[in-house]
Amino acid sequence: MLSAIESICVYCGSRHGDSPAYADAARALGKAVAESGWRLVYGGARIGLMGELADAALAAGGEVLGVIPRSLIGSEVGHGGLTELQVVDDMHARKLAMSDAADAFVALPGGLGTLEELFEMMTWQQIGWHAKPIAILDVEEYYAPLVGLLRQAVAAGFLGDHQLQRLIVESQADALATRLKAMPDGF
Ligand code: AMP
Helix, strand or coil: CECCCCEEEEECCCCCCCCHHHHHHHHHHHHHHHHCCCEEEECCECCHHHHHHHHHHHHCCCCEEEEEEHHHCCCCCECCCCCEEEEECCHHHHHHHHHHCCCEEEECCCCHHHHHHHHHHHHHHHCCCCCCCEEEECHHHCCHHHHHHHHHHHHCCCCCHHHHHCEEEECCHHHHHHHHHCCECCC
């Protein structure tokens, strides 16, 4: 049976990065999520790639749930135009609410916050706390060093090859959406 994805959680930078390709990819992913009929779940900010992603999903007629800690509403500029903005007490509550609300996870380029969230979902998948697909949208090979490090972890005996094989890596938003649609349920 193919996966029945209803909501996708996307992690991405609260900055734009230094290549216009990053914002282009965030917009393309937001549009692909909406056009796939999926609800977008993200960190609820209006800044950086987060804002680009959410605005593109909304413009394409998609539903968007943002989850933001109360203390970050000011600095990350809580997005006022979402379908729903859930305000939570702290970062732990944010991450839990985002992961609970989603059936799959995608990381766009981003900084420490993005990497931390991606790795948390990968570690939870590894120990069987969830069996939801995890994907990287590898814009301009931003994530090539990270994938290289994971290969090194396999070669050094710290990570099972099967675990690395579960990570979906695509460079185009549409191709990534197509891969996710083809995932078997509870893969
Ligand atoms: P960044 O990738 O560092 O630009 O951060 C992207 C998003 O992750 C922002 O909304 C940050 O607030 C959030 N973030 C920052 N630190 C953490 C953390 N420890 N866990 C989860 N998210 C975080």
